[in-house]
Amino acid sequence: MTEFELLGPRAHGPACGSAVLKASAEDFQVDEVLDIPLAGEGEHLWLWVEKRGLNTEEAAKRIARAAGVPLRLISYAGLKDRQALTRQWFSLHLPGKLDPDLSAAQDASLSVLKQVRHSRKLQRGAHAANGFILRLTQLSADTEALERRLQQIAAQGIPNYYGLQRFGHEGGNLAHARHLAAARSLPEKRNVRSRLLSAVRSYLFNRTLAARVTAGSWNRAQPGDLLAFTDSRSFFVAGAAECADPRLARLDLHPTGPLWGVGASPAVGAVQQLEQELVGDEGDLLEWLAEAGLQHERRILRLPIGGLTWHYPEPDILQLEFVLPAGCFATALVRELVDLLPAGQTDNPCVF
Missing domain, CATH: 3.30.2350.20 (TruD, catalytic domain)
Incomplete structure (x- = not known):
């Protein structure tokens, strides 16, 4: 599958230019935030x-x-x-x-x-957030457009896509999962099973988010949506009053998309219909997730970027600093800014 099929469209317009990410390990720094x-x-x-x-x-x-x-x-x-x-x-x-x-x-x-x-062991997902320092090198971009884009992202957030790394090299995790789902088989090794189930849920979530980005509704609530706060796993149904909640404008509250498991989407009305239609051709994958015992969960569609700052240490380097909730992908921010080049390359960007 192509990168676009795995990730979906950008929300803020075409890339402002191109750059390299991870020319060295120091160009991609992550610190867990534990409270x-x-x-x-x-x-x-x-x-x-x-x-x-x-x-x-x-x-x-x-x-x-x-x-x-x-x-x-x-x-x-x-x-x-x-x-x-x-x-x-x-x-x-x-x-x-x-x-x-x-x-x-x-x-x-x-x-x-x-x-x-x-006194206790460290649990999966126990960290509250991740702090990032990213350096985009070999930057070739319209700097005025890039400044406007960064200000727009800081004010409006970005689509909360799962990143390409979730799907493996050239989508290999998803291809492997499809094969197993068709055979009604689950891997015996727990880490392999977890990785493949996550790839499937991530792919189906990205499909929903891509449709909402295309429709222009990824960052606004509509009746029947299930809403959640940035750092909460609980959600509630949106009616007319909830759709006017000022916390939506402050980027504290967001519409959510499905992380599929047992049962139908708990969204209501047209939102539920859309979510079911978008996975209507993926019966094998849906049944596979349910047979694995996964329960239906939700993930926010819009991702606010905490404490976003930026500067240019050199004319062709953009350094970004920000904080994201656990489980969110820094590369989702980068793709709203630039097309990525492989390290050492100066043309033919990886467009996604």
Whole structure:
């Protein structure tokens, strides 16, 4: 599948130019934002880890080997990119044990910056947000148009698309999932099963969001929508009064789209009809998600960009700093600005 088929249209107009992202790991920096007070004692050792050129699962394996514990005793809040400089939390379950020597896990690609004991393990999705510093290099753009676009994004937000990385190289995760769904089979390995189920839900969500972007309704509520606050997983039905809620204009409250699971869309009226029609040709995938036991959830369609600032360290470099809720993709912001070139290339952008 093409990038456009996986992601959908831009909301704010054509790209303002082109640039390179991730020419080096330092060009894509991510810090987990955790608002959990750590006790300083307990059976779980929490690690604040910096890694570069290493994905989260590889880092967990190295920590497990160095600590001499099974991988299943290592927990983390979220997956972070390999091609990036990231700082994130891990936890180890060590009942009755002293803090292990983790020096064997550490090198230029992984450093343990801090370690703290706590009474509970780190749960998936426990971090509140992610802070980003991105550097777009080899920038070739209409700078006035780019400034206007950035101001527009800061004021209006962006479509909350799942990024291409969710679907694997050339959409391989989705293709694999389709094959398994047709065979009514689920992978035995938990991490593989989770990755493929997530790819399917993400793809179906992006289809709904793409339709709302095309219709111009991705950033406004309509009767029958299910509304949610930026950092909440609960939602409620929009009537006429809710559609006029001033918190929508402040980017605190948003319409949502479906993360499919068991049952029909809980949206109402024309919104429900649209959501059902958009997946009407994906019966195998819908049944596969339901058979896996996933429950219907919602995801906000509009993504506000927290604390967005920008500057130009050099004429051909744009540096962006911002914060996103956990589970949202920084690349969704980048694609509203520029087309991306592969590192070392100066033409033929990756348009998506």
